[in-house]
Amino acid sequence: MFKSLKVVRTFSFEKLNVWQKSRELTVAIYSITKQFPEEECFGLSSQMRRCAISLGSNIAEGTGRHTNKDKARFTEIAYGSGLELLNQCILSFDLGMITQEQHDSLRAELTEILAMLDGLYKSQLNS
Numbered sequence: 001m002f003k004s005l006k007v008v009r010t011f012s013f014e015k016l017n018v019w020q021k022s023r024e025l026t027v028a029i030y031s032i033t034k035q036f037p038e039e040e041c042f043g044l045s046s047q048m049r050r051c052a053i054s055l056g057s058n059i060a061e062g063t064g065r066h067t068n069k070d071k072a073r074f075t076e077i078a079y080g081s082g083l084e085l086l087n088q089c090i091l092s093f094d095l096g097m098i099t100q101e102q103h104d105s106l107r108a109e110l111t112e113i114l115a116m117l118d119g120l121y122k123s124q125l126n127s
Contacts, residue, residue, distance in 0.1 A: 013060040018116035022056040022078075025109050029085070032106070036097050044088060044097070051085035054078070055113070072124040079117045086110045 013019045029052040033045040055078050062074025086107065093103040 011060070011063070013063040016059060016063070016120075018113060018120060019056055019059045021109065021113050021116065022052070022059060025106075025113065026052040026056060028106070028109070032098060032102055036092075040097070044092060044095075048085060048088045048092070051081045051088065054081035055085065059117075068124045068127045072121050075117055075121045075124060079114060079121065082110055082114045082117065086114075 026049075029048050033040075033048055036045045058074045058078035058081065062071045062078070065071045065074065089098070089103060089106045089110070092098045093100070098106070
């Protein structure tokens with residue numbers, strides 16, 4: 001039914017280091033939240049996954065906008081999703097759902113992504 005797909009075009013968001021890092025973070029979040037208690041399936045686990053997805057999705061959507069103001073708005077939304085995810089990682093640690101090592105790793109990744117988003121936002125406003 002499906003033949004092998006050829007990548008015809010690489011979109012601009014795929015070339016952004018911040019999008020690539022958010023993609024890696026999303027995979028990590030999915031892996032970590034698989035280990036959460038079953039009762040968290042529709043709670044914190046689901047919320048963390050949605051925030052992680054929102055990060056990359058808003059970066060991607062912003063690149064499709066025509067004005068720098070619109071691009072910056074989607075970068076701002078992605079930044080907010082990153083902060084939301086950081087809060088959820090902190091809560092996950094407080095609740096004993098992730099280890100200190102997982103918390104520190106996620107926090108470091110998010111800090112880097114948030115710094116990159118801040119730089120992207122400033123460059124979009126100054127262009």
